[in-house]
Amino acid sequence: MKNRIKQAIYLRGSADFTSVAEYQALIDAQVAKLNQQCQTKYEQEKEHLQPLPKYRTPDYEVLTAKVSKRSTIDVRCILYTVPSRLIGRQLELHLYHDRIVGYLERHPVVELPRKRVSGKGKRRDRCINYRHVIGSMRLKPRALSIAPGNQTYFPILNTAKFGNSSKLNLTWSRLPKSSLKVSILLQFKIKSRP
Template sequence: MRYDALCEHYGMTPTRNNRGVAHENGGIESPHGHLKAAIKDALLMRGSRDFDDLASYRHFIDEVVSRKNRRNGPRIDAERAILQPLPGARTSDYEETIVTVTSTSSFTLRKVFYTVPSRLIGHRLRVRLYDDRLDLFIGGTHLMTLPRGRSFNNGSHGHVVDYRHVIHSLRRKPMALLKLVYRDQLFPREPYRQTFDRLIAALPERIACRQMVELLAMAHERACEAELAELLAADVAANRLPDMDALRIRFAPDPAALPDVVVELVPLVTYDVLLAGEAA
């Protein structure tokens, strides 16, 4: 069991509550309830439950917990002198499982759909599942890290999608974008989603999908995702469709940046000399 492994790693002896002695269980549950109440009060004082990112939320929780733990400082200091030294390494704080990458360049784990680069199609990956991320391995080689997704309370699947992983298949079948289950998660920034909504409203579906896929491919292949998003946002604000020809020219490769490769052709008579030498 994971709890037994945790106790063994840190040299702790696990104990159990005595049956029928309710206050022993309450000794743990009550502080937990007080902490939840303190977090709720801190959120009310803050005035918002929205955070910019996970790191900001964790910092907020750390501050609440630190304030509550400060009162226990003297007792912790008294016990610290007789505590055992920590092990040289942390215990395993992840679960490990094996997944197979499907032909759609994806896999599903814990009711969450993840995309990965197409080169991994057909491979079996070893996944270390942390609270906030997934580390992917082939054998002992670390490939990449993905943010961990969550399924929804209504039972529907979550999606962690990177458009760069699936753009090549979309270029072959642009119309797939129209019915894509994870389409909203596919767009890397809000202007891309807004642009697609305008394209669908103004153009035939086939043309709208083809142009949107081209925009995503341009963002990936020309490494201009942020700059292109700014241009698309300006088009949305001006209530106009993107000028595809102008964008192709703007983000086309710079000829001056291309290397000037000179290939010197070998005279064919050299091969005659080589063959004559082998014959001799």
């Protein structure tokens, strides 16, 4: 099946898709083409098949993870942030193919996009949502100056704009990418504009 999909992408001329739905449509077309080849045999066997089970089988894997004091969980070598109110709690995680749902005492408390390690030789990665840690960072904004990859936490650092004030924009661009910018943003809640 993988070879069929590779060939279909090759015949298409490009491996770039505008959306996941477009890629899924290509896969569905290849599956339908493969199923057509054995349609007559399927019709013969169909009368001997048993009915499907009443309840759907789970299409996820269950893991547990404890939320660290930094409001993170580690799932399959990927570091994810979760809301800071969950620090110290044990979460039951349902790993779907495209998302992770965290449950606390059988109640869903967080849903995260599923990320996979990409790149040769890369074993670990992280999926940081600054909205999860902004509350605790607001209490101690300088904590980010020593954090590795603070650009990952706050992508807003380079994109904040101050209207038409060229002096203020120039000063902002000259500031180091540190907790000073984070402190300013947290205190004044400046909106970013791309």
